[in-house]
Amino acid sequence: MRHLLQTALDVVQRGERVALATIVYQQGSAPRGAGSQLVANATGLLAGTTGGGLAEGMTIKACASAVQQGKPCVLEFAMNGTLAAQSEMICGGVVRVLVEVFAPDDTLVLAAALRALDAEGCLIVRPYPPQQEGAGCGWTLLFTDDHSLGAALPPEVCHTLTKTGCALREASLLEAAGQAYFVDTCRPAPRMIIAGGGHVSRPTAQIAALAGFTVHVLDDRAEFAAAERFPWAEATKHVPEFTQCFTSYGVREQDFLVIVTRGHLFDESVLAQALQTPAGYIGMIGSKRKREQIYAHLQEQGVSQAALARVTSPIGLAIKAETPEEIAVSIVAQCIAHKRGA
16 A cells, blocks of 8 residues: 555645545455555556456546546446456456545645554545545545544544444445445554574565565574665564564564574574564464474473464465475465455
8 A cells, every 4th residue: 555655645746636546346256355456647557456457457547537537436347248358357246446536635645644554554534436526535534543634524423434444454335324435444564573584584575575564584693684685674683682582673463473593492582572472473483393392391481372372383374385485485375364364
């Protein structure tokens, strides 16, 4: 979402209009689900995707028209027949796409949404079908501290949508006071903190970054925590030793902790610290035998079985991965599954 918002903001700051197309409804099989987005202007696609193929091409044309006219619209595609054939996708589903227009007057609300991605996030709310008239995109940003920005909504609507929307994993259509609203979750990208900068960490960091995670890597060896070794990471950190390695991160429930150090003694130390955090995902590399040895030692030190149940070990989906790159795929795939509730 960050790239899309930044792209839209860059355009309106140049004094031009731009369109954001969002899948708001999906029934049956379709290339992408609700919340998938692209940004386009009168000249064509700028960023993102709603699934590719002919449907996306028609969406981009609709964006160009919306930009020229300054009016939003809703598109509906049945992914069958000619549309499916020309898209080389025999999906058979139905999708609806909301096309919204942003003008220079919307600079403040776009900038505020971007800032929210670096803080606690917010909900982006707009009436559905769109009711955009005149200036303004019609967005209302709802924040966790109960304040809002953008188009005014009745207090009871804000309360209902905030209460319901905070539990959403993905964008969704919600109803409040007899009106439908499309609510998008504008949250910081999930953070993956990788303990260990070895041969598995490099492809894991790269694939995780491509999959939308903000990646941090730490190691007790300066050469293995070097920024040039991890060009895809948000940050790297050299820790003198692995003890107390998470103290400066302020680990949150939405964080993913990946433990892939160079030895089981380090893994055990890092795992003990990870269990003191609220991290939603804790994964540790290694064989089942190594896992049981570490678990037994930690239990001798007073760590409960319930605490150890939070840990995924061996880390990664069981795809018989062998190479560092294959192991990285299995790790990131498992993290995506956890994030999506799969």
